[in-house]
Amino acid sequence: MAKPIEFYFDFSSPYGFLAAQRIDEIGAENGREVLWRPFLLGVVFKTTGGQPLLDIPLKGDYARRDLARSARLMDIPFAMPKPFPFMAVSASRATYWLSETDAEAGKALAKALYRGAFAEGRSIADPQGVANVAAELGHDRDEVIAAVQNPRIKDLLKREVDAAQRKGVFGSPYIIIDGEPFWGYDRLEDVGVWLESGGW
Amino acid sequence: MAKPIEFYFDFSSPYGFLAAQRIDEIGAENGREVLWRPFLLGVVFKTTGGQPLLDIPLKGDYARRDLARSARLMDIPFAMPKPFPFMAVSASRATYWLSETDAEAGKALAKALYRGAFAEGRSIADPQGVANVAAELGHDRDEVIAAVQNPRIKDLLKREVDAAQRKGVFGSPYIIIDGEPFWGYDRLEDVGVWLESGGW
Incomplete structure (x- = not known):
């Protein structure tokens, strides 16, 4: 069985959102599972000096248009969220919490949250907003709010962000196939070719 | 007659080099002329704070691989030039100088310079290196060296860089089609679709 594709994204990353609309399909076409791995770009930026x-002047305006x-x-x-950027912590924690017991449910929540935003x-941006989305998928509002504030879940996200950093993840989206990294929504085409061809 | 495609690039930009290998073909497929417009990313970065x-930590290593x-x-x-980055001033001046009297010759020189690097x-990086490449295309070495050091040609490049900045060019490659900007080698696909479809 081929290794799953690792799909790293920040819930507050618009290019991550675009990639999220296609990554499962690309995986399915190539017989690969896709692991959705939310992380916090802001934490990574503290190390890399990114912003x-x-x-960014000029680039920001261009990116909105693009x-x-x-x-x-x-x-x-x-549609760009307002306000933007927003805190992705609650959405990320809720996703990992749900994924612990049910990976598919975690992914479904992540998709609904991204689409919501x-x-x-x-x-x-806050536990209530995340719980509202989760409730529509049949999850218990109070349970979601408690999970997002649970120290164990907070720690779980922290460890995931650390792990992402150790893997060299510096942007969103960031996709890893058998150790090969692809950064950016605009590499989805290459991701597909890489999977089909086995690399080049 | 459709307006030409404006192709902005820095001679020291590797993604610019990749785009340069395909942009004329994309133009030809869509009945569009391509204007090659070297500019100096370093000058633009002084305004935008780019680097x-x-x-950049992590991104740099990723970019080399990508x-x-x-x-x-x-x-x-x-192959990445060594040393890198290098001064693109001489190559840019020589291109504009030659393009003044013969646009096609200017473009042919730009291609040969990019390929050389x-x-x-x-x-x-220096007038001699540029003149060596130009000489192989049949141009006079001494004339090229003189042109690159000519105050009028220096000023010509300066004005082109200013004009690029006024158009909002902040990266390399940067392609403008009828006012619509596309930044990055990874937007070439979109450039082709935009030209074929007339935009969306």
Whole structure:
């Protein structure tokens, strides 16, 4: 059995959202499972000295245009969240918490949260917003809120972010196939070719 | 007649080099002329606070890997110049100087210079290195060296760099089609689709 594809993303990353709309399909076409791994870009930036793309002069304006254009090309609903950026901590914790007992449920929640933030104008920045989305998938609101504030789950996310850093993950989305890294939404095409060809 | 495609690049930009290998073909397939416009990313970075990609922790290492991998996928010879980055001033001036009287000759020189730097391990960092490449295309060595040091040509490049900045060019490669900007080698696919479809 081929190793799963590792899909690293920050819930507050718009290019991560775009990649999230296609990565499972690319995996399925190539008989690969996809592990969804939320992480916190802000923590990584403290090490790498990076800064949020949309805050950078000129590049930020370009990125807003490019994001809207890319979403139109993919024919998916897209709207930048307001306020932006937002805290991705609660959404990330909820995803890992749910994934502990049910990986598919965790992924389904991650998808719903991402869609809520970047397509439906909902806030997923705090435990309540995350719980609202989770409740629509049949999860218990109070349980979600408790999980997000649970020290053990906080620690779980911390360890995942550390692990991502150790793997060299410095941006979102960041996709690893059998150790080969691909950074950015614009490498999805290459990811597909890499999987089909076995690398080049 | 459709407006030409504006192709902005820095001679010291490896992703610019990759884009340079395909941009004319994309233009030709869509009945568009391509204007090659060298500029100086370092000057732009002074305004935008950008820094050379390959110097950034983690991103730099990733980019080296991604560049080699992308070149293999395109099946083109590629080797990072040493030293790197190098001064692109002489190559840029020579290109504009030649383009003044013969646009096609200017483009042919730009291609040969880029290939020299990123595929043939040659230095194009100083007037002599540029003149060596130009001489092989039948140009007079001394004339090229004089042109690169000519205050009028220096000023010509300066004005081109200013014009690029006014257009919002902040990276290399940067492609403009009828006012629509596309940044990065990884947008070439979109550039082709944009030209074929008339935009979306």
